[in-house]
Amino acid sequence: MTRSRQPGGGPSFSRRRMLAGTAAVFGGALLTPTLAGCSTSAASGITSLSYWHLLSGGDGITMATLVADVEKKLGNVSVDQTVLAWGAPYYTKLAMASAGGRAPDIAIMHASRVTGWAPGGLLDPWDLDLLAEFDVTEETFKPRIWEKGFTDGKLYSVALDSHPFIMFYNTDVADEAGVLRSDGTLIETTTPDEFIDMALEMQAVTGQHGLSWGYLNDGAQLWRLFYTLYKQHGADMVLETGKPAEYDKDAALESLEFMTKLVDGTVAATNSDINNGIAEFAGGRSGMLFSGVWELRTLQDADIAFDASTIPTLYGTPAVYADSHTFVLPHQSKPDETKRRAAYEFMSTLLKGSIDWAGAGHIPAYLPVVNDPAYDDLIPQAHYANAADLINYDPPAWFTGSGSDFQNYFLDSIQGVMLGERSPEAGLASFISRINTLLSKPNPVTA
Known part of the structure; x- marks a missing residue:
């Protein structure tokens, strides 16, 4: 990854x-x-x-x-x-x-x-x-x-190792926005609305965005955030060959709906890729960045004041995506x-x-x-x-995992949701249909 x-x-x-x-x-x-x-x-x-x-x-x-x-x-x-x-x-x-x-x-x-x-x-x-x-x-x-x-x-x-999907934050921006505690950590947010409010406070400081997150043409970035939020619902996804996917539809839709709220042009850019997202955060034009721990050195080279933490638990169950x-x-x-x-x-x-x-x-x-x-x-x-202690790997299946086409299938179905071109319901239905087709086939390695 x-x-x-x-x-x-x-x-x-x-x-x-x-x-x-x-x-x-x-x-x-x-x-x-x-x-x-x-x-x-x-x-x-x-x-x-x-x-x-x-x-x-x-x-x-x-x-x-x-x-x-x-x-x-x-x-x-x-x-x-x-x-x-x-x-x-x-x-x-x-x-x-x-x-x-x-x-x-x-x-x-x-x-x-x-x-x-x-x-x-x-x-x-x-x-x-x-x-x-x-x-x-x-x-x-x-x-x-x-x-x-x-x-x-x-x-x-x-x-x-484990390399999770986490949240970086600019401590200078957070401090000026009044969302930095005395110990240098961000104020706690435990609901989607609280997180958006915090992001808007940071946006008022940067004048551009409160959060950087890139997803365009990047199924991995889309899936990492979705699965983090989905697992924070305490939901499971079971992909067993020969059977339809088992998943929590309500948790999936609520996660997608929140993701669309983030890319409203104010909290985060409506149509950014990860390279632009990183450049934006590294340039001090946003207060937070959702990405993987592997971006640490890039941000250190940017010479900005920043810290990092797991993505806040917004749906009750602490969880992060990782590999x-x-x-x-x-x-x-x-x-x-x-x-x-x-x-x-x-x-x-x-x-x-x-x-x-x-x-x-x-x-x-x-x-x-x-x-x-x-x-x-x-x-x-x-x-x-x-x-x-909180990591969640891809749901086990012969076609999932980092570097596989699984996350590209998610991109095909969900990018349009982020761009407002299709509803979360339509995007999710498309993705599950694609997964069920794969589940109907045996693992080619063992077939």
């Missing part, structure tokens, strides 16, 4: 790593058997691991630094990173590699995508006993995050046990040193990192760390 807007750069990659990345762009077609299956070198005593991920920009720089740190700490593990384009290109190539016998030793996946992969044999489960040897256990994760890694009773993913970057073991029919153990050690060592990952805005999933006093010094990260 991460879309970092940081400049490129960072640690340099060896020629070998560059070749691996180039070949992977073409689905691994250029990988020779020797390069794709590098094994432990008996002469050097170094175990070489292939590691695929979709982290670019600032996140990619941070990940490269973390990997280099792990290599230094372990001394006997070398990690070749292959970075692929975010979204469908990444997941398509990873699936092809797993099915075609060219799987990397370890990879990153969004937690929300694992549900559709694990039943088809594209992933190998983690060994709980071996994980425990490296201090990775249920007790070292928040319950919602640990449990999300399981499919059919087996652990298929171990979370690196997690997780470590998975792409399926290998005959895994090299030395390399497999090294993958466990690499992953656990990176988790233990993930305080630097928090610098990118993400909430580290490994609890000893978040519970360390050093994390409390990270502001505003420490102010929204409670989101890890």
Whole structure:
């Protein structure tokens, strides 16, 4: 889900790593058997691991630094990173590699995508006993995050982080508007009307908008806010293959209606995309911004006074939309046990040193990192760390999850609602009809 807007750069990659990345762009077609299956070198005593991920920009720089740190700490593990384009290109190539016998030793996946992969044999489960040897256990994760890694009773993913959809706010604007408390936090709003009133107070200061939120041509932004509000109703959405979607129609419509009230041209722009929304907030032309934690560095570079928190609970049940970057073991029919153990050690060592990952805005999933006093010094990260207790992933289904077409289907049905071109009822009916069509089909991975 991460879309970092940081400049490129960072640690340099060896020629070998560059070749691996180039070949992977073409689905691994250029990988020779020797390069794709590098094994432990008996002469050097170094175990070489292939590691695929979709982290670019600032996140990619941070990940490269973390990997280099792990290599230094372990001394006997070398990690070749292959970075692929975010979204469908990444997941398509990873699936092809797993099915075609060219799987990397370890990879990153969004937690929300694992549900559709694990039943088809594209992933190998983690060994709980071996994980425990490296201090990775249920007790070292928040319950919602640990449990999300399981499919059919087996652990298929171990979370690196959670990255929720949150609210940033300009403390100078809020203070001038009279909505900032003495401790530097916003006044509490517990209803939609209270939130709109607060936004209007900020709009009176900025002269442009009280809130920035971009949604044009962006199903992810639309879905993240909708699902946050929907879950704040205490509502569930059950998507079971072979059955119609189960959902709370009243909660869904009320959420959509509130979203349309936000984009009235005063509270927020009527037709903004996320890039314009971020630029508006970074330029001090709005008081609040709804977006993901991955925008933290962009806002820090903007040199404005800001803080962050979870989106206020407006419908009674504290809830936020989020996903997690997780470590998975792409399926290998005959895994090299030395390399497999090294993958466990690499992953656990990176988790233990993930305080630097928090610098990118993400909430580290490994609890000893978040519970360390050093994390409390990270502001505003420490102010929204409670989101890890409230997160809600996409409703599990073979077609949902970050980088899937699911959120594009939501865009197709709901953008017109935001633009006033169709009613919330019509938009919701269109979306549910599209989902029911998908639910009538089997998971293509297992079919």
